[in-house]
Amino acid sequence: MMTTVSATSVAVLAALSCSTALAAAPAMKKENPMHTPVLEHYTQGTLDGVWKRPGLSARDRSIVTVAVLVARNQAAGLPRYLNLALDSGVKPTELDELIAHLAFYSGWGNAVAADAAIAGAYAQRGIKTTDSSAQAARLKLDEAAESQRARSVDNNFGAVSPGVVQYTTDALFRDLWLRPGLAPRDRSLVTVSALVASGQVGQITYHLNRAMDNGLTQEEAGEALTQLAFYAGWPTVFSAMPVFKEVFASRAQKD
Amino acid sequence: MMTTVSATSVAVLAALSCSTALAAAPAMKKENPMHTPVLEHYTQGTLDGVWKRPGLSARDRSIVTVAVLVARNQAAGLPRYLNLALDSGVKPTELDELIAHLAFYSGWGNAVAADAAIAGAYAQRGIKTTDSSAQAARLKLDEAAESQRARSVDNNFGAVSPGVVQYTTDALFRDLWLRPGLAPRDRSLVTVSALVASGQVGQITYHLNRAMDNGLTQEEAGEALTQLAFYAGWPTVFSAMPVFKEVFASRAQKD
């Protein structure tokens, strides 16, 4: 059976299913038997428990993990976690959006590799997504905030790379971020996860603030760091934590 | 038919063909059909247009892109872009030099993977390159500038890692950089692209200045950032842009 899913219906479903995602979380499937028993010991004894922690839904954990693997081009691990994402309530059209989003935020080659990695899961499940780019309505843009962002970037870098500045406005903030197929909060979670995973500490402040403006709670952001520690490694998280701390503090002052 | 190309003849051809490379640029070949329609939408609607922008030749764009993929060890995408580089006027011996250059600047494993990735393209085109390392003349060295560089690095790090300091002089600046098979300007473009792609922001100032001393224009450097945004991701470029800005400004003051 072929299931064709449109982006707009998914946006509604995602909103509805959000609160039930945690309850419906599938058990973390057992890894294939490993060749090194110490890694198996920690996978079963430690990592499996991470997925069951409160503070971040299994759906969010799968989004964070897929974002890490795409951002670091770890295609070998992707099929497993793309399937886990689908099992955890991430819709196929949401995965399509995630991959295209990371084309811009991690590099085109990373996205092309992820696109190839998803073929098996889609084929096995009879999923065929269609793109609604042309006809789909876009999310409402906060014109004032976007104008301010664009002005600031143009003042800073307009003479350094006119092309980057132009695409940042036209392709990213006036198009990609407004696509309804992935909720802005999830799009931000993907972005922040990719930034942490690839050590892009300098870009976290803007995007973590944006993520929290888009609805990611401080508890979720902090627990995403736990998920990231296991999938992107302790050092990347320890390099990112001071920035998270500053963002949390600066937002607390404003309240 | 086997074509054997020597490094010296290539250096001359490269100089001759440089101005015509843009005109002779082959059309960006269509990606294989993708499994996620959103990525396909942006590949056709946005990325394809990047390759046709003025400000940087298709030859340069292919050099930047191959450098990104080698620097980030994205072997799966390499055959496509190595072929595109050959179609865009990059000579086989120049690709050989690019790969060996990135052994030093991105890591030996990255270069070995690129070496494996090039086998298909060379076999298909009947290309067999030979190494002229032994007999080839080396480019003329600016002894004063090199002595100053070596003294500065030795003062700084001679006691930290004598081995690194020694190979930096003997293998890199008195050998690799003087090989005639890849123009210094192209070697610099490869280096700067790899630095941006792997987030090595601290090393950009020296190498971007060197690139511009070697003939890379500010317009080309700025447009290389546009190419890099798409292939290495927006965050790496936004982390690099402040350094590019500083280098451009400091050079403008000197003029």
Next chain:
Amino acid sequence: MMTTVSATSVAVLAALSCSTALAAAPAMKKENPMHTPVLEHYTQGTLDGVWKRPGLSARDRSIVTVAVLVARNQAAGLPRYLNLALDSGVKPTELDELIAHLAFYSGWGNAVAADAAIAGAYAQRGIKTTDSSAQAARLKLDEAAESQRARSVDNNFGAVSPGVVQYTTDALFRDLWLRPGLAPRDRSLVTVSALVASGQVGQITYHLNRAMDNGLTQEEAGEALTQLAFYAGWPTVFSAMPVFKEVFASRAQKD
């Protein structure tokens, strides 16, 4: 013949074999014939000599190199260097520990890929390791130093990510680091190599100090940088050298 090796016997053997490792170092095996002659030229003419330099044993060089490849998820190169590590006196149970260690320090996906890469070498050599996690004694913990570390991290980040802080204590410093299957000095060498290779400069100060407290000499650390320059690339090493320099200087002042 199946060889089952326990972690405890290995710890003793490692200590005994340490001084003889250099003498017993196997010759660096020739790479497969390469397709680009310039890379082959530098591999034979330059890289091969690096492995024979004094200042760091072949065993240590193989540990550094495997750590680089796991940290950067360069699975294609792993079988060759895992075999070289085994030939250089690294015990299978030590490799098991190295891989599990890097699950935490480089990301779980990196370790899973390394686990897959080791299968061939183990099968070919009839090696089957067993895990002694449950019964094995742990190394003695310096309670005062660990309490201070935990307090400092908790004060800094306890409110940012309680999960990260908890696992850092429970899984890393009160468990992983105390496993006897890999000497603390070697565990530190793995950690520092991974940090340099992945550009995590901010985390080097703590771990290089720990490495030297664990017995890594300044000469070895400096020569590890030479090995890292070739396998992780010059820029990562030039970004790390100022931190190494500071650590060396601050320790010299204390003496």
